[in-house]
Amino acid sequence: MTEKLNVLVTGGAGYIGSHAVLALLDSGHRPVVIDNLVTGFRWVIPDGVAFYEGDIEDQALFAKILADEAIDAVMHFAGSIVVPESVENPLKYYHNNTAKTRALIEAVVAGGVRHMIFSSTAATYGIPQSSPVREDMPTLPINPYGTSKLMTEFMLRDVAAAHDFNYCALRYFNVAGADPEGRSGQSTVGATHLIKIGVEAALGKRESVSVFGTDYATEDGTGVRDYIHVSDLAAAHVIALEALVADPETSHTLNCGYGHGYSVMQVLDAIDRVTNKKLVRKMEGRRAGDPDSLISDNSAIKARFGWQPRYDDLDKIVRHALAWERQLDERRGS
Secondary structure, three states, X not given: OOOOOXXXXXXXXXXXXXXXXXXXXXXXXXXXEEEOOOOOOHHHOOOOOEEEXXXXXXXXXXXXXXXXXXXXXXXXXXXXXXXXXXXXXXXXXXXXXXHHHHHHHHHHHHOOOOEXXXXXXXXXXOOOOOOOEOOOOOOOOOOHHHHHHHHHHHHHHHHHHXXXXXXXXXXXXXXXXXXXXXXXXXXXXXXXXXXXXXXXXXXXXXXXXXXXXXXXOOOOOOOEEOEEEXXXXXXXXXXXXXXXXXXXXXXXEEEEOOOOOEEHHHHHHHXXXXXXXXXXXXXXXXXXXXXOEEOEOXXXXXXXXXXXXXXXXXXXXXXXXXXXXXXXXXXXXX
């Protein structure tokens, strides 16, 4: 293992960030969290992990944390992630995802921190001409969310060329599931993730699940996506971090997915199997900009980092998401 690293996790009280905190702890590193708690939850941060409530745009606070905690690297998850909202309110996304990240990168460089992992997205590809999608395919985002993330990739590339600094941008596909040990999961109220919505419906929190489009060029007519377990994604961040430290001259932009997909109907069928219930499916029209299929080519991250998924099983992903949803109910007393 790389020596123990002090890693500042922005957005570490959120869904993916909190799992990265667990993966860092499990790997023997020391996470430090900054989160403004707009969408994150203080209670998800494990005891003993240093926590700062604040905004990544606060350069004075950020600089103080970097110095006081002797930070070696930053994992950056803080940002806004709802695609339709980005279309309705683009300036929010260019502020939260691009302008704030620019301030963060400036503080990182000024503080002498040399390594950064960035939470990017498959939305940078837009509607790819073919699937699976490789990293060398054109990046033509079709919404402000994807554009705001791609702009950050450009900033990181240019900063790495100008400074003693390297980075890894991980382009996520559809993140799902929850920590197998029940330590964290998707807790956001009103989340838009299909598996989250499906398990909520299975537990009686929703009357039905909307299926947007049944005329796609796929086996059953519904959109196909690459669903990756959040714990496998978090593990990829730790492996990427250790690779950056081992080879500080090299930066990476890599897909993070399983390399195969499931249709909306296949996902809902899996929830039916796991819960032994039948979800009510509400057929609706296509949403603008949804591709027929979006699947990662994950050969690069496997070859470069030796990353091997542990939870590549749709029913297992659903079981973990369901267990977390039940735990949330107990926490909320419902």
